[in-house]
Amino acid sequence: MSFAYGHGPLVLRDVELEVERGEFVAIAGPNGGGKTTLLRLVLGLEEPASGQIELAAERLAYLPQRAQAGVDAPVTVRELVAAGRAPRARFLGPLRQADREAVREAIERVGLETQADRRLSTLSGGQQQRAFIAKALAADPELLVLDEPTTGVDVEAQESLAALLEQLHRELDVTILYVSHEFGAVERFVERIVLVRGEVVFDGAPADLPGVWHDPSHAHA
Amino acid sequence: MLDLEFMRLAFGAGIVVGLLAPAVGFFLVQRRLSLIGDGIGHVAFAGVALGYLLNLPLVLTALAVSIAGALSIETLRARRTAAGDQALALVFYTGIAGGVVLVSAAGALNVNLFQFLFGSILTVTRSDLAVIAGLGAAALLLIALLYRLLVAVVVDEEGARVAGLPVSLLNALTAALAAVTIALSMRVVGILLIAALMVLPVIAAARIAWSMRSTMVLAMGIGLASVLTGITVAYYADLPPGGTTVLVAAAAVLVAEPIGALRR
Numbered sequence A: 001m002s003f004a005y006g007h008g009p010l011v012l013r014d015v016e017l018e019v020e021r022g023e024f025v026a027i028a029g030p031n032g033g034g035k036t037t038l039l040r041l042v043l044g045l046e047e048p049a050s051g052q053i054e055l056a057a058e059r060l061a062y063l064p065q066r067a068q069a070g071v072d073a074p075v076t077v078r079e080l081v082a083a084g085r086a087p088r089a090r091f092l093g094p095l096r097q098a099d100r101e102a103v104r105e106a107i108e109r110v111g112l113e114t115q116a117d118r119r120l121s122t123l124s125g126g127q128q129q130r131a132f133i134a135k136a137l138a139a140d141p142e143l144l145v146l147d148e149p150t151t152g153v154d155v156e157a158q159e160s161l162a163a164l165l166e167q168l169h170r171e172l173d174v175t176i177l178y179v180s181h182e183f184g185a186v187e188r189f190v191e192r193i194v195l196v197r198g199e200v201v202f203d204g205a206p207a208d209l210p211g212v213w214h215d216p217s218h219a220h221a
Numbered sequence B: 001m002l003d004l005e006f007m008r009l010a011f012g013a014g015i016v017v018g019l020l021a022p023a024v025g026f027f028l029v030q031r032r033l034s035l036i037g038d039g040i041g042h043v044a045f046a047g048v049a050l051g052y053l054l055n056l057p058l059v060l061t062a063l064a065v066s067i068a069g070a071l072s073i074e075t076l077r078a079r080r081t082a083a084g085d086q087a088l089a090l091v092f093y094t095g096i097a098g099g100v101v102l103v104s105a106a107g108a109l110n111v112n113l114f115q116f117l118f119g120s121i122l123t124v125t126r127s128d129l130a131v132i133a134g135l136g137a138a139a140l141l142l143i144a145l146l147y148r149l150l151v152a153v154v155v156d157e158e159g160a161r162v163a164g165l166p167v168s169l170l171n172a173l174t175a176a177l178a179a180v181t182i183a184l185s186m187r188v189v190g191i192l193l194i195a196a197l198m199v200l201p202v203i204a205a206a207r208i209a210w211s212m213r214s215t216m217v218l219a220m221g222i223g224l225a226s227v228l229t230g231i232t233v234a235y236y237a238d239l240p241p242g243g244t245t246v247l248v249a250a251a252a253v254l255v256a257e258p259i260g261a262l263r264r
């Protein structure tokens, strides 16, 4: 599969990736390497210029990079997370009790229960990021796509996100694509890492990473 | 004042439009499409002109042409063939130019176009009110039923699309609702001012409110209060009701600013 924006140069060249259900795939690479683009292609938000993408999962959730920047509506944390639940709930009328419960649970998982009814814009950047993580979780996704979810999130919250992802991955068989420059707490259970720099330059177990690339954020070598 | 039939009809139409315009405007403002109402208003003008030319009911031709215009703005925007504001500009100017050409072709440049440009709520008839109330209630019901889905699109359009919500359909529906609102509101505040009634109450409400839902409810309250105050003041002070209504809504924004600052 290859891709270019409009008539621009190829941003991704001959990418071939196969991800099994329930896999946890860490994706790293330099700025502009095409990580976000790859995720958008997987999610069907962009069409490949050549080649094809097949998706077996039906329930998808996407946490975009810098998600907070796109929202200036007077939305509360609970309303935001409820929006994530919308595809799982009935389409018309108010939210059912079971769905409200799922929303509350997702908010608890990211530790925002005391801020649940505050406006998103009054929270810190890291708290906003956590609210978006809760929004993605509320959809009970089969495929969870996270683009730099821990940017601006403190170590403690990174730890609890890692624990949560590990649980989703192990117990619920959720497939996770996780883009980051720094895997931190997630590192201990990453089984597969993909380095993207205009093409896939590495795809394998973290232990097999060539020495020069060992810090995934410095994959320029 | 209320013993006069035309005033009762004016208040009836005003109540519907005062509630509906901010309810639809709410979703436009949150999607940063505040000016779409203006664009559709200009298209509605072409619709009115077409009605004169074909000798058809003006509200119906305005409604049909507005919906067509709203859907083309939405299509151009969604396909990204043009940036949002360029799509708007294209439809905006085509509408007003088309209107001028059609009106002069109909030999109607001297007719009461002024009524449509600036509103003429005091000339609302019983059958007008029936149309306004019927379509207005249907539009409000639709918004109430689809509220959660519309909010999901507003807070994260791509996320909603990825999750499988019918985003394009919901966006087209919002555009169509805006067109209906404008066609119904022409008589109340006029084509040139209708967008103000869709946008200003929402801006005022967002300054004070603490959530999406409270913003929506408050905006509808401010819209309603603006229309009722506007008509009443206009009646006693002998002012144009449309302009007076919009000035009241603008004042609401000015008042909301310090209240919002105090709350924070």
Ligand SMILES: Nc1ncnc2c1ncn2[C@@H]1O[C@H](COP(=O)(O)OP(=O)(O)OP(=O)(O)O)[C@@H](O)[C@H]1O
Residues within 6 Å of the ligand: A005, A008, A011, A029, A030, A031, A032, A033, A034, A035, A036, A037, A038, A065
């Ligand atoms: N909307 C767009 N239009 C045109 N070019 C784009 C667009 N988005 C990204 N690009 C280009 O595509 C390339 C890959 O960008 P992408 O955002 O996928 O990189 P990334 O790996 O996610 O980078 P980062 O680490 O900074 O998030 C870059 O060269 C960028 O300039």
Ligand SMILES: [Mg+2]
Residues within 6 Å of the ligand: A035, A036, A037, A065, A147
């Ligand atoms: Mg990126």
